Amino acid sequence: MSTFAEILLNGLSLGSVYALIALGFVVIFRATEVVNFAHASLLLAGGYLTAVLHDDIGFWPALLAGIAGAALVGAAVEFLVMRRYRGSDHSVLAIVTIGVDILLTTELTRRIGTDVLTLGDPWGDAVVTVGSISLAQTRIAAFVTAALLITAFLLVFRYTSWGVAMRAAAESAETAALMGVRLGRVSLGAWAVAGGLAAVAALFLTVFPTPGLERATSLAALKAFPAAILGGLDSTTGALVGGLLVGVTESLATGYQSDLTFLGRGLGDLAPYLVMVAVLLIRPAGLFGTKELARV
């Protein structure tokens, strides 16, 4: 029973990290209707900055620099690329983000090479034991941080004028523009916030028990895509639920791997995608996504 509880708690913690990534993804989609396939590379950029800087300036300043750097990269992508597109077809813009992703990922993986970089986090491999359940400190830190950040974000989204502007832009860009909402600023903000959230997530994807920041980290970050999709691309609640669901399934599949050997090794990495396909078969718009209605 205690292993089950451990697996479940680990899954929730992992899921909260996925939720952070998926949240940024959904924020960009809501603000600009663009599906950002470059999201994994934003995450890699934040993680890389933290990993490179932490030796010289210490962990916390490096983490801040990583967050700021990823936010800056996100904003730069919006400002230099997204804004230059004059057409109206958002699926074409999604393809542009694939191009951006190829560029950023190539550059970052070239810099990382075959190394495994540590991010110099203060938790190390310390473990907390309560009763018969032991959890890594990093997992607890991940869950607490993600919960705090997500709460803060949802409050900002709900109560500040920036959040209202963003929701207005998501509802109807044209009306929002007529009301004086600066759409450029809204989408710039969305990209920056998404980059920052991804950088925090990068930290928790690379701490104990994972070895560190490596090429494959971007593959781990990709699992936030199924999380966002199965929750519904345009729903922040969906991103949270999707993230947790993906995290818990992955954790369960990895934890009970020995009972599932007939399905092959490495099932945990596959679980998020299987859950997504299963959900999409039943609800094509995701669990919380708006069903597409059209008036003819």
Place this chain on the structure above:
Amino acid sequence: MSEVLHRDEARETAPRPGLRLVRLVRPRVGAWAVAVVLLLAFPFYLDRFWLQAGLFAMAAAIGAIGINLLTGATGQLSMGHAFFLAVGAYGYCVFAADGGDGLTGLGLPTWLAAVLAVLVAGVAGGLFSPISGRLSGAYLGIATLALVFIGQHVMFNAHDLTGGANGRDVPALNLFGLTFDDREVVVAAVPFGSAEKLWYAGLVLLVACALFARGVLRGRPGRAMNAIRDHRIAAGVIGVPVARHRAAVFVLSSMYAGLAGVLLALVFQRTVPDYFGITLSLEYLAMIVIGGLGSVSGAVAGAVFVSLLPQLLTRYSDALPLVSAPGTGGIAPGEASRYLYGAAVVLVVLFLPGGLAGVAARRRARNRSAQTHPGEER
């Protein structure tokens, strides 16, 4: 009278993606004849390296035509094409190989194996139709991402089918008694190895695939596909069965990918699971964006560009600034080519809507209008 003519002309040259092909074929028969003669003569003059590069480009072109039918003409984003390439490649191995060494092999005639592999890729696409028929755009893009990961999982784990991480050998194609392997046949004093022989098979397949896709795009299904892309609801209202067409195009496109996979396997002579990853899927998307969404010639041009680029950079890495051989610390040719086509994707979408095919179409339109209306600004 001239006013009427002018308007007709304007309508004809308007960039309608489905019709762009019509104009590509008509003009300058001479240029085409030269191209055909060159393509037929290459195996007699080029060395194996270039022939293999050309064969990769042909296989990529077949796959790119398929994904362009799906993503370009119907507007259904697919990031899962690597999976269907893998199904084709491994399907061929399973059907054609004789088995042994713990590997499953049915030992069928190789031509039958190739056909069956393509069909299996189609069936795999059909099994995905509950999703591919109902989803569109980014939802489908991410849903198809699942295929790549599921596919790689299977490839690494189903040892008896795929040989696991080490992959498995590809039996040579045997057609009407002619074996496409390295046993040399001398034709006109030129030794013909596998690359030379496959070159012609690849050319025939590519031409057949291109013509078929052109027929699809120009006929009723093509119109229906474009209608679905441009306005799904309007298409449904005028009687296009949207879900069925989406699923059908998905199947067709996976069969193209399967054929590309078979050809790639024959060229590589060994299939390994690492190759069929997410990078490959992104490469195919880059091809059709750079070449031009929704056009056959665009897909071919993009495929040639994206697949020859790393080969060119590898071959000339000594002579090029910034690029250096792999492992020497500089930018490796593979990376350099990824930078280039990544940047090309971004720049093409922003500044050259319509891609390379669009540029060609515009230039022809300008030439024609310069001939018929000298001195007139268009």
